[in-house]
Amino acid sequence: MGVEELTNPLLAGFWNETRLRSNLEAVSPAVGQPDPGLSAQWTRIAAALGLGYGERSGAVITKGKTLMRARTTPSAGALYPFEVLVAFQDGHAYALYHYDAAGCSLRRLAAVDRRDLADLLAGSVRPADPLAADPLTADGAHPAELPAAVVAVVARPWHAMRKYGRRGYLYTHLDGAHAATNIALAAADAGFAPAVRLRFDRRALSRLFGLENLCREPQALVTLTAPAGPATTGPAPAGPGRAPRPNPFAVPIWWHDGGRGLEQPDGPEREAWDLVSPVSTYHQPRDLARRFGTTPAIRPAAAGTAPLALTGRDADPLADFGAVVLDRQSAKGFLAKPLDADALGRALAAVRGGIAVDCADGPLAGLRLLVRNVDGLPAGAYEYDPDGHRLLPVGGDGGSEEAVVAACMNQGVAAGCAALVALHAPVRQLLGERGQQGLAELHFHAASAAQRLCLGAAAQHVGITCLGGFDAGRIAELALLDDQEEVIYVVAVGVADENAVKWDRAPVAYSHARDPRQQPG
Numbered sequence: 001m002g003v004e005e006l007t008n009p010l011l012a013g014f015w016n017e018t019r020l021r022s023n024l025e026a027v028s029p030a031v032g033q034p035d036p037g038l039s040a041q042w043t044r045i046a047a048a049l050g051l052g053y054g055e056r057s058g059a060v061i062t063k064g065k066t067l068m069r070a071r072t073t074p075s076a077g078a079l080y081p082f083e084v085l086v087a088f089q090d091g092h093a094y095a096l097y098h099y100d101a102a103g104c105s106l107r108r109l110a111a112v113d114r115r116d117l118a119d120l121l122a123g124s125v126r127p128a129d130p131l132a133a134d135p136l137t138a139d140g141a142h143p144a145e146l147p148a149a150v151v152a153v154v155a156r157p158w159h160a161m162r163k164y165g166r167r168g169y170l171y172t173h174l175d176g177a178h179a180a181t182n183i184a185l186a187a188a189d190a191g192f193a194p195a196v197r198l199r200f201d202r203r204a205l206s207r208l209f210g211l212e213n214l215c216r217e218p219q220a221l222v223t224l225t226a227p228a229g230p231a232t233t234g235p236a237p238a239g240p241g242r243a244p245r246p247n248p249f250a251v252p253i254w255w256h257d258g259g260r261g262l263e264q265p266d267g268p269e270r271e272a273w274d275l276v277s278p279v280s281t282y283h284q285p286r287d288l289a290r291r292f293g294t295t296p297a298i299r300p301a302a303a304g305t306a307p308l309a310l311t312g313r314d315a316d317p318l319a320d321f322g323a324v325v326l327d328r329q330s331a332k333g334f335l336a337k338p339l340d341a342d343a344l345g346r347a348l349a350a351v352r353g354g355i356a357v358d359c360a361d362g363p364l365a366g367l368r369l370l371v372r373n374v375d376g377l378p379a380g381a382y383e384y385d386p387d388g389h390r391l392l393p394v395g396g397d398g399g400s401e402e403a404v405v406a407a408c409m410n411q412g413v414a415a416g417c418a419a420l421v422a423l424h425a426p427v428r429q430l431l432g433e434r435g436q437q438g439l440a441e442l443h444f445h446a447a448s449a450a451q452r453l454c455l456g457a458a459a460q461h462v463g464i465t466c467l468g469g470f471d472a473g474r475i476a477e478l479a480l481l482d483d484q485e486e487v488i489y490v491v492a493v494g495v496a497d498e499n500a501v502k503w504d505r506a507p508v509a510y511s512h513a514r515d516p517r518q519q520p521g
């Protein structure tokens with residue numbers, strides 16, 4: 001020990017803390033290389049998670065001063081108010097893991113009975129009698145016919161509400177749906193057949209996954225079914241026509257020996273949980289019959305006159321998903337320069353893709369485009385027709401810069417945008433007809449469309465920022481929407497200004513006229 005340390009206990013203490021001490025009994029994560037026992041299938045699923053909702057290059061500043069690595073999906077204020085749990089098929093059972101996008105760690109939580117999970121997915125309740133026949137083996141079904149994994153996107157409302165108040169609850173739906181959609185797209189790219197389920201018993205899932213009394217709302221499930229045949233156990237098969245591209249920023253770290261379990265809610269999180277009870281599907285379930293099918297993200301447009309055809313009708317803007325997903329990012333601002341109509345058309349084509357869901361008869365948002373500065377397109381409002389990939393002119397002049405910025409809660413990010421996308425629906429009518437479940441489904445599809453648009457924009461080098469901070473009435477006025485239509489989500493597109501500053505990541509919700517020190521309410 002040196003003289004300085006003897007005379008400076010703080011230095012000595014610090015030096016002591018820097019020493020590594022090995023412990024034979026300590027649990028080590030399996031970094032990079034999977035355990036010998038880890039199946040190729042789990043590895044492929046983890047890779048899809050890392051690409052769909054994982055870290056990417058770059059950093060964002062959140063909560064005022066914390067620097068965090070950027071992720072492949074956007075989130076209001078970069079708060080990511082949700083968790084991802086994954087049940088991996090493990091022979092005749094499922095193994096439940098907590099997936100943390102920060103650091104790409106997968107930590108084992110518990111074993112899940114496959115019959116319970118199968119019942120939940122089937123929407124049936126198994127008799128309490130433990131000797132009752134296994135419904136899967138009884139009718140000849142084999143474990144291989146069950147999904148290879150079930151990914152649950154589980155909201156923690158308080159994590160958004162502490163900044164955005166009650167509106168933050170809606171952001172949990174939007175943020176989670178961005179991630180769920182992207183995970184489904186990544187899984188499809190890796191050769192799985194993904195299906196999104198929104199009509200499931202949230203309370204039953206909470207019981208099964210150990211989420212009860214933790215103030216968490218399971219909002220979406222993505223089942224990943226492996227392709228049939230020997231490829232599921234052999235080397236990882238390629239996605240359609242190419243090898244799956246790994247995310248170099250998301251190398252899975254497996255923790256198979258359990259750990260702390262999920263974080264417990266504190267007082268404010270419990271209060272926020274009670275506050276969402278009138279609006280959440282967890283608290284107010286509505287048992288709607290499942291309708292399996294593939295739905296587009298956007299509802300068809302009503303007939304219109306003098307349609308304008310857009311470029312990119314036959315192209316698949318997400319064909320190179322693996323490359324595009326790592327390039328997605330939010331523009332911090334826009335230059336007052338015109339956007340190329342061809343690039344806009346190709347980016348918009350991304351919303352035309354369908355997704356397999358259990359609510360194929362559910363509500364979809366319409367897409368109203370407010371063109372302000374696009375080369376080759378007169379300014380004004382247009383309804384987007386996804387079937388024909390056309391714009392149907394509605395009228396107006398696109399609004400003044402002042403009016404557009406004011407409609408976006410005076411957020412400077414909207415100034416200079418070439419166009420605003422307003423996703424809209426007759427929300428009040430929907431609430432009456434389908435209740436909280438309808439609201440959840442509508443927000444899922446709106447965010448799903450926005451996520452596809454983000455990817456389409458990334459592929460075309462079009463600047464894009466999703467906006468949760470907007471005045472729905474003002475946007476509806478600018479976009480000439482009918483009275484019953486409400487704007488539920490806005491996306492600004494244009495030529496990105498790399499030098500702008502992004503204020504919505506600050507701790508104060510300026511765009512919501514809120515001070516976060518206020519309690520929600």
Ligand SMILES: Cc1cc2nc3c(=O)[nH]c(=O)nc-3n(C[C@H](O)[C@H](O)[C@H](O)COP(=O)(O)O)c2cc1C
Pocket residue numbers: 060070071073074075076077078171174175178328329330331411413465466467468469470502503504505511
């Ligand atoms: C639901 C939602 C609402 C958002 N609202 C705003 C907004 O009002 N203003 C803004 O500048 N950015 C907004 N964003 C973008 C986020 O700030 C951005 O996604 C986050 O900072 C992470 O950065 P990245 O998208 O570049 O990865 C929103 C994103 C989402 C998903």
